[in-house]
Amino acid sequence: MPNAIHFGAGNIGRGFIGPLLADSGYHVTFADVNESLIDSLNSHDHYTVHILSNRPSVTEITHFSGVVSTSPDLLNEFPTVDLVTTSVGAQILPKIAPTIAKGLKKLYQERPDALVDVIACENGVGASEILRKEVGKHFKKDASPAEIDFFDKHIGFANCSVDRIVPPFDPTKSGNGDSDKEQVKEHELDVGVEDFYEWVVDQDALKADHNIHGMKLAKNLLAYVERKLFTLNTAHATISYLGWLKGYETVNEAIEDKQIYSIAKGAVEESGRALLKKHTIFSKDEHERYINTIMDRRLKNPSVQDEITRVCRAPKRKLGRNDRLVGPAMMDYEFGIGKPTNLAQSIAAAIWYSDEDDEDAVAIRNMVNEKGVEAVLREISGLKRGDEKADQLVDNVLEAYGALKGELGVELPN
Ligand SMILES: NC(=O)c1ccc[n+]([C@@H]2O[C@H](COP(=O)([O-])OP(=O)(O)OC[C@H]3O[C@@H](n4cnc5c(N)ncnc54)[C@H](O)[C@@H]3O)[C@@H](O)[C@H]2O)c1
Ligand SMILES: O=P(O)(O)OC[C@@H](O)[C@@H](O)[C@H](O)[C@H](O)CO
Numbered sequence: 140m141p142n143a144i145h146f147g148a149g150n151i152g153r154g155f156i157g158p159l160l161a162d163s164g165y166h167v168t169f170a171d172v173n174e175s176l177i178d179s180l181n182s183h184d185h186y187t188v189h190i191l192s193n194r195p196s197v198t199e200i201t202h203f204s205g206v207v208s209t210s211p212d213l214l215n216e217f218p219t220v221d222l223v224t225t226s227v228g229a230q231i232l233p234k235i236a237p238t239i240a241k242g243l244k245k246l247y248q249e250r251p252d253a254l255v256d257v258i259a260c261e262n263g264v265g266a267s268e269i270l271r272k273e274v275g276k277h278f279k280k281d282a283s284p285a286e287i288d289f290f291d292k293h294i295g296f297a298n299c300s301v302d303r304i305v306p307p308f309d310p311t312k313s314g315n316g317d318s319d320k321e322q323v324k325e326h327e328l329d330v331g332v333e334d335f336y337e338w339v340v341d342q343d344a345l346k347a348d349h350n351i352h353g354m355k356l357a358k359n360l361l362a363y364v365e366r367k368l369f370t371l372n373t374a375h376a377t378i379s380y381l382g383w384l385k386g387y388e389t390v391n392e393a394i395e396d397k398q399i400y401s402i403a404k405g406a407v408e409e410s411g412r413a414l415l416k417k418h419t420i421f422s423k424d425e426h427e428r429y430i431n432t433i434m435d436r437r438l439k440n441p442s443v444q445d446e447i448t449r450v451c452r453a454p455k456r457k458l459g460r461n462d463r464l465v466g467p468a469m470m471d472y473e474f475g476i477g478k479p480t481n482l483a484q485s486i487a488a489a490i491w492y493s494d495e496d497d498e499d500a501v502a503i504r505n506m507v508n509e510k511g512v513e514a515v516l517r518e519i520s521g522l523k524r525g526d527e528k529a530d531q532l533v534d535n536v537l538e539a540y541g542a543l544k545g546e547l548g549v550e551l552p553n
Contacts, residue, residue: 141349142219144168144242146208146235147227148176150305153200154330156224156260158188159338161202163351168216170208170238179328180205186328189308191442208238217242218249222256222349225270226301229263230456232270239270240277247289254346256295260338262372264364264461267344271296295346300363302371303336304437306445333443335432339363362418365466366426369410371433372463373485377403378438379450380488385549390445394438398547404434405481410467416474448497454489455499460521464489465532472528478535487540490515493552504552512540 143160145152148169160167169180181204188198206213220242227235239257246253257274259266278290308331342356357363375390381402382393393399407430415426457463468482490512494500506515516522516536522529544551 140202141165141221142168142216143222143224144170144213144216144220146170146223146225146239147231148173148180148205149226150307150330151226151260151301151303153186153328154188154305154332155301155303155336156226156338157203158198158200159351159353160222160224161200162198162353163349165202165222165351167203169203169205170213170216171205172208174207176327177205177207179326183326183328186326186330189329189331190334191306191331192334192440193442195442208235213238214242214245217246220246220255221347222258224258224260226260228453228456229259229261229266229269230453232259232261232266233273236270236273237277239274243274243278243290243294244282244286247286247293251285251289252293254293254295256297256345256347256349258297258299258340260299260301262301262368262463263456264361264368264466265298267296267298267341293346295344297341297344298360298364299338299340300360300367301338302367303338304333304440304443304445305330306443307449309444331443333437333440335437337367359418359420362420366414366418366421366429368463369414369467369470370407370430371437373410373467373482374403374407374433374438375450376457376463376489377406377481377485379447380454380485380492381547382447383451383492383494384488384543384547384551388447390438390447390450391441391443393447394434400434402481402484404430406467406479406485407434409471409476409479409482412476413467413470413474416476417470448494451489451492451494451500452497453499454492454497454503455519458486458489458503458515458520465520465522468532468535469522469528472531478531480535480539483532483535483539484543484546486516486520486536487543490536490540491543491551508553512537 143165145167148171157167171177185199185201190196259270279287339355339357341360378393378399381399387393411426464486468479471479492500493504516533522533
């Protein structure tokens with residue numbers, strides 16, 4: 140039986156990547172910092188994935204175990220590993236890199252001929268490449284030439300696009316009916332997922348053939364990553380930041396607000412125009428269908444009750460230069476498309492987001508109060524002063540930020 144180590148036993152780990160690996164015959168060792176989650180994984184021989192749709196169904200997941208990611212026991216899993224995957228959050232990748240580096244050294248000692256791939260299943264451009272650089276720094280420190288050769292030639296780091304909405308799971312709120320026996324949550328490992336999924340992996344970066352059902356292989360990975368991040372995630376974030384300011388708690392509530400729907404649709408049209416110019420593999424008709432499926436089917440799925448605070452989480456990452464808001468807005472300027480007014484409203488709403496339980500949001504509000512909004516755009520979003528296009532976006536967002544209160548007709552936080 141092939142073996143996979145998956146870092147992050149959260150929603151995507153248990154609800155998407157873990158199940159695809161298990162269904163393809165892998166034993167999955169989940170590695171997570173959450174000790175009680177690991178105890179639970181080790182004390183159950185199965186858990187259930189609930190498909191949240193108007194035709195609900197369930198799949199039972201078996202052949203998994205858990206290990207605390209900070210425990211030395213995790214290193215003992217590496218000599219038999221075939222594939223390493225992650226879904227911990229892009230900002231966490233540098234934290235797990237030293238462990239992966241140590242594990243790969245152990246793998247080299249016991250199986251110097253092994254070919255192993257590492258796939259970071261995170262929202263973000265080039266996540267596996269970022270992980271490769273981080274792991275490489277640790278692996279290559281004090282490494283022998285043979286070890287360095289092993290790292291460079293035997294370990295693949297393949298970027299991917301990973302798409303499946305996996306909200307916090309509460310079967311009583313799934314919209315599938317409380318009385319439906321199939322939807323009763325058995326234990327805390329159970330997870331609810333939308334029926335749609337897409338996992339596209341860079342075929343040129345893989346060192347081995349892993350035969351995983353549901354994993355699509357493709358060249359032009361950047362096109363798939365940006366199409367997904369700059370459409371699904373752009374709309375999701377826009378709906379959620381504006382929704383939070385208007386007092387909604389779920390994505391379903393916020394998307395029914397006509398003003399929010401219209402800004403979100405405008406934002407994905409603005410990003411879509413640039414995406415089609417940059418990535419010519421997608422036709423205009425195909426992209427229009429892609430947008431419509433997201434806006435009118437996936438994000439409106441009444442069986443998926445997603446929390447706005449989950450979608451808004453980590454706003455520093457989401458305001459990053461290459462992420463879902465600033466990334467497509469800058470692409471509009473770069474491809475001469477014009478002023479992305481809807482994206483600017485979305486960026487402004489993200490800066491206004493002030494959930495006290497979100498440490499990024501608190502840091503952004505403090506920065507706004509101490510240094511002003513422009514500092515957020517320059518320092519967090521990397522919009523360099525003197526770069527003409529970046530300066531245009533800054534002006535556009537500052538205008539949107541000031542007008543947002545009037546536009547939405549709500550009181551905004553300090
Ligand atoms: N949930 C979704 O709809 C969805 C869809 C596509 C992609 N993603 C991406 O998948 C990744 C995970 O998202 P999620 O929704 O599953 O989050 P989550 O919070 O449900 O799961 C993350 C898991 O990582 C663990 N973790 C955190 N730090 C760790 C560390 N240092 N070592 C080991 N484990 C650690 C946490 O304990 C948690 O169990 C993110 O990059 C997200 O953008 C999520
Ligand atoms: O996971 P994040 O924090 O990057 O973004 C929140 C959601 O938009 C995201 O998890 C989506 O549900 C997911 O990307 C769908 O594929």
